[in-house]
Amino acid sequence: MGERVQAALSEARLLPANDEPPIRESALGTYSTPRRLVIHVPVLLAQQPDKIEEIVGPPVKVAVDAEGDYTRAAESFAQKNSVPLKDLTRVITPKGEYLALRKTTRGRPAREILPEILPQAILGLTFPKSMYWTEKSAPRFVRPIRWVLAVLGEGKQAKPVDFEILGVKSGDFTFGHRAKSARPLRVAGFMDYTKKLAQAHVEIDPARRRASFIREAQALVEKASLKIVQDEWLADWIANSTEWPRPMLGGFEERFLHLPREILITVMRDHQKYFAVEDGQGNLRPHFVAVLNMDSDARGLIRQGHERVLTARFRDAEFFWNADQKKTLLERGLLLHTITFQSGLGSYANKVARMAKVARVIFEALQEKKLVAPHEWENVFSAVDLCKADLTTQMVQEFPELQGVVGGLYAKAQGRSDEVATAIYDHYLPLGPEGQSPRTLVGALVSLADKLDSVVAGFAVEHQPTSSGDPFALRRQGNGIIKVLLEFKISISLWSLIQKFHEYLAGHAEEGILTEVPWSRTLPAVHEFFRERLEYYLENIRCFRYDTVRAVLAAAASWDNPLDATERVEALESLRGGEDFEAVCAAAKRIRNILTKSATVADWRPGEVDTSLLKEPQEIELDQAYRGIAGEVARYREERQYRQALEAISTLRPAVDRFFDKVLVMAEDREIRQNRLRLLKKLDELFAGIADFAEIAQKQ
Amino acid sequence: MPPRDKSPRKVAGPLTFQAMLFRLSEFWARQGCVIALPYDVEVGAGTMCPETFLRVLGPEPWRVAYVQPSRRPADGRYGENPNRLLKHTQMQVILKPPPERIQDVYLESLGALGIDIRHHDIRFEEDNWEAPTLGAWGIGWQVMLDGLEITQFTYFQQSGGVDLEPISVELTYGLERIAAFLQNVEDVYEVRWNETVTYGDMRRTEELEFSVYDFESAGAATCRKLLDLYEAEAARLLDEYPRNRSEEQDKAPKRDVAMISSITLSQQRFPLRKVYDLCLKCSHLFNILDARGAISVTERVALIARVRKLACEVSAIYLERQPAAEASA
Incomplete structure (x- = not known):
């Protein structure tokens, strides 16, 4: 709203004109509470400056006759602007001499203009979700507007500005805190406004509210040598939902502390908006800080109320915990066939079976590279087998945001190994591209299996994202797969993994599940999906230059091992800006153009470069330079030493430059032409093993 | 404390x-x-x-x-x-x-x-x-x-x-x-x-x-069948509702006043609240199926759409009959 009002005032020329923009921006103060939006304009012109305009009329040669008298054209110009003829002047323009007049528009007082511009500035505000309340066609606002305070001036000069918004007449009054004052408070200017509201228990500045309750809350717990579990989201939430925040220390029965920290904090933070309290060692203590929207709790009734509610919530959680333990996760796994995953994809039992297969495929690939030992499969398998069992628990039904976490906690409580429990706990991670990944490799494998199943099986039943939406959040899952593969440095061909999974799915279609899948359409779509995800991740999350990313993804060397592709991007990016490298890129583009545009099929004869046909010293030099590094580059590439490979390629620069300087590729003689093209083709292939340099944007 | x-x-x-x-x-x-x-x-x-x-x-x-x-x-x-x-x-x-x-x-x-x-x-x-x-x-x-x-x-x-x-x-x-x-x-x-x-x-x-x-104890299959039956009954009734065909009415205001008033009469007699009851039955059965975990994400969307369709048709008819109800009051 601040910006809108600022724009409206500035358009109405009511702000001091000669102020520098930054000063003007800081001049306007905006504040808010759950019941009010406030704008304070500290400096405002009482009156618009007069506006002087020069209006250009007809050319002098038309408006003035030979005797120097005004013609009819001049008269009508003067008439139209209602000025006497004597006020007309002349101006010289590039097109000649013209009649002109100066017109002065008297500035109007702010008091008159404000009622015209303020309603629009206020109602023009947009909200994520807004409503109408007078009539359907009326402008919308976030909640019904009940009063409007508009005062111009301070102290004795203060006067209300009269206008009307949706039937509400503005005035010079406001209301204080609900519980404090029901009667309107009359205010004279902004100073008086903040003072009277403070007396009526309203602090209009959210930043001051936030700072004050945080400070007081810390003081409260420090007395007991405790500290608050910091939570920025919660602090903001409270600052924005109170007018007069005062923290209060409450307590709960110590016995609830046997519940896991995650559950206690979820109840306090997400459901009750309380801060959790811990000791110096980071152990939760049986206290909480609630922030009231009022000054005091003289009778202790409020604390009692909050403690009661929290106790009830904890009892619920305790009840769920105990009730849930009556069945182990293993037994709960047997109930998963009753919970549908997605239509066409069967139950969660079906999903877990598919996940086990994907996990096995990844595991075997890692085992081949000796990145895991065979006995570790047991942990992966148990974690996959149990990871969805918590969906049958009351705890997860009550706190859906704790899915996975609850499974991990229960696994631990039921004597499962830390490896398995942690993997279950983490397997929904990462929750977003910036989110944390699973902590362990076993967790990473379960996470990958879960997400790969959702994506591949999801595409098979046409759940893929479209331009208008992604109802099954498959993009998020795809981003998660890329992120985990990269962070755990899992070097694996995603494509061969998907193909193995596809073979399994195609061979294990059960009734009503993944039957009649158009795989010939599905697989290319999955392939393209992962290319997009990798591109998105590298560009937007890792912030590599878009053309670096594109060069790698477009290279002949496949991107389908995301780790490998990323290493190539990193190498390429590290050389960007180097003079030699940029020159080689330019040459690569030139080579590509010659090969694809200038050369025709007739010019082309595959084969090795025939050194006997190399005539010019520059082409001989280039051929030798190429032969000098080709073996080296191939070896570096093999060892995934991409940076070294690229540095070797960069050494070609002088030879390439001289070649293009002096040698005409498309020579008259066909054999020579063909031979030169073969040389260029060799270079092109050399580059393409790492990236398509032609994609690198050239510096202008 | x-x-x-x-x-x-x-x-x-x-x-x-x-x-x-x-x-x-x-x-x-x-x-x-x-x-x-x-x-x-x-x-x-x-x-x-x-x-x-x-x-x-x-x-x-x-x-x-x-x-x-x-x-x-x-x-x-x-x-x-x-x-x-x-x-x-x-x-x-x-x-x-x-x-x-x-x-x-x-x-x-x-x-x-x-x-x-x-x-x-x-x-x-x-x-x-x-x-x-x-x-x-x-x-x-x-x-x-x-x-x-x-x-x-x-x-x-x-x-x-x-x-x-x-x-x-x-x-x-x-x-x-x-x-x-x-x-x-x-x-x-x-x-x-x-x-x-x-x-x-x-x-x-x-x-x-x-x-x-x-x-x-709730049999998921039976609940689904009941939901289908209630929905079908509601749909059958809705099919029988004599819609306003305003253009035809406009064309024949004088020729066939009797026909129009018979449409209005049968509109007023239409058991709209029964249709709505059937819609509520569907909604409750949906909730039971949901409690049993018998509804998938996609199916949920489809079922909600089915119940909503009934509810929306009921409101449309309620509004359509409003002016006549006022006139007769």
């Missing part, structure tokens, strides 16, 4: 559950509300009763309040959980159009229950409400009393897929919670219904039995 308590509500003695119903009914009756009876078909919320769902449509002013037992199968806890109920009791209030002072009036209603807002932390926290099966949504708050959610406060914007004009305000009190708060008991089953009978005496067995059915 401090010794409990020297609350002023002790002076008058905490209200019994039934006394609360009386107080709130009297309060809203004084505000001009009709005190209606609870509806006799299973509903998930008081919003779904015809006194709300249908009456918020159209231009006529309307004020109503009623107590409505509301069933949410997924919330069943076999009568064992001290705070969670499969069937809880709502006090539902509709004011159409909403008075400008409505938030203050609402706070006064808390005063009628003995809650002095100067000594409690009352908050209106942003909470926008949506009932996809009814094609209804609104903008509003949840009202928190010392951290306890006691009321949903909603400015209705749409119902049955129709933009409302004028809008209504809906207040939905969760009576068990407020009663437990007023009586200072930790377990809802210990709430005194009157001086001698507890909430547990009245309701515990019912909670157990319905929980057993909804979670264990």
Whole structure:
């Protein structure tokens, strides 16, 4: 709203004109509470400056006759602007001499203009979700507007500005805190406004509210040598939902502390908006800080109320915990066939079976590279087998945001190994591209299996994202797969993994599940999906230059091992800006153009470069330079030493430059032409093993 | 924890559950509300009763309040959980159009229950409400009393897929919670219904039995079949509704007045509220299937759309008949 009002005032020329923009921006103060939006304009012109305009009329040669008298054209110009003829002047323009007049528009007082511009500035505000309340066609606002305070001036000069918004007449009054004052408070200017509201228990500045309750809350717990579990989201939430925040220390029965920290904090933070309290060692203590929207709790009734509610919530959680333990996760796994995953994809039992297969495929690939030992499969398998069992628990039904976490906690409580429990706990991670990944490799494998199943099986039943939406959040899952593969440095061909999974799915279609899948359409779509995800991740999350990313993804060397592709991007990016490298890129583009545009099929004869046909010293030099590094580059590439490979390629620069300087590729003689093209083709292939340099944007 | 308590509500003695119903009914009756009876078909919320769902449509002013037992199968806890109920009791209030002072009036209603807002932390926290099966949504708050959610406060914007004009305000009190708060008991089953009978005496067995059915005994296949049957019956009736064919009517105003009045007559006789009951039956069966975990994400979307379609057709017909109903009144 601040910006809108600022724009409206500035358009109405009511702000001091000669102020520098930054000063003007800081001049306007905006504040808010759950019941009010406030704008304070500290400096405002009482009156618009007069506006002087020069209006250009007809050319002098038309408006003035030979005797120097005004013609009819001049008269009508003067008439139209209602000025006497004597006020007309002349101006010289590039097109000649013209009649002109100066017109002065008297500035109007702010008091008159404000009622015209303020309603629009206020109602023009947009909200994520807004409503109408007078009539359907009326402008919308976030909640019904009940009063409007508009005062111009301070102290004795203060006067209300009269206008009307949706039937509400503005005035010079406001209301204080609900519980404090029901009667309107009359205010004279902004100073008086903040003072009277403070007396009526309203602090209009959210930043001051936030700072004050945080400070007081810390003081409260420090007395007991405790500290608050910091939570920025919660602090903001409270600052924005109170007018007069005062923290209060409450307590709960110590016995609830046997519940896991995650559950206690979820109840306090997400459901009750309380801060959790811990000791110096980071152990939760049986206290909480609630922030009231009022000054005091003289009778202790409020604390009692909050403690009661929290106790009830904890009892619920305790009840769920105990009730849930009556069945182990293993037994709960047997109930998963009753919970549908997605239509066409069967139950969660079906999903877990598919996940086990994907996990096995990844595991075997890692085992081949000796990145895991065979006995570790047991942990992966148990974690996959149990990871969805918590969906049958009351705890997860009550706190859906704790899915996975609850499974991990229960696994631990039921004597499962830390490896398995942690993997279950983490397997929904990462929750977003910036989110944390699973902590362990076993967790990473379960996470990958879960997400790969959702994506591949999801595409098979046409759940893929479209331009208008992604109802099954498959993009998020795809981003998660890329992120985990990269962070755990899992070097694996995603494509061969998907193909193995596809073979399994195609061979294990059960009734009503993944039957009649158009795989010939599905697989290319999955392939393209992962290319997009990798591109998105590298560009937007890792912030590599878009053309670096594109060069790698477009290279002949496949991107389908995301780790490998990323290493190539990193190498390429590290050389960007180097003079030699940029020159080689330019040459690569030139080579590509010659090969694809200038050369025709007739010019082309595959084969090795025939050194006997190399005539010019520059082409001989280039051929030798190429032969000098080709073996080296191939070896570096093999060892995934991409940076070294690229540095070797960069050494070609002088030879390439001289070649293009002096040698005409498309020579008259066909054999020579063909031979030169073969040389260029060799270079092109050399580059393409790492990236398509032609994609690198050239510096202008 | 401090010794409990020297609350002023002790002076008058905490209200019994039934006394609360009386107080709130009297309060809203004084505000001009009709005190209606609870509806006799299973509903998930008081919003779904015809006194709300249908009456918020159209231009006529309307004020109503009623107590409505509301069933949410997924919330069943076999009568064992001290705070969670499969069937809880709502006090539902509709004011159409909403008075400008409505938030203050609402706070006064808390005063009628003995809650002095100067000594409690009352908050209106942003909470926008949506009932996809009814094609209804609104903008509003949840009202928190010392951290306890006691009321949903909603400015209705749409119902049955129709933009409302004028809008209504809906207040939905969760009576068990407020009663437990007023009586200072930790377990809802210990709430005194009157001086001698507890909430547990009245309701515990019912909670157990319905929980057993909804979670264990309900046959998913049968529930699906029933849902299909109720839906088919509703669709059959809707097919028989004589739609206004305004163009044809315009063409033949003089020629066939008899035909038109017979259309109007059969429109007025159309069992619209029965269709709506069938729609409510579908909605409840959907909730039972959901509680059993028998509905997938995609199926959920499709089922909600099926119920919403019925609800929207009902509102459309209700609105179409409105002018005629006015004329005949």
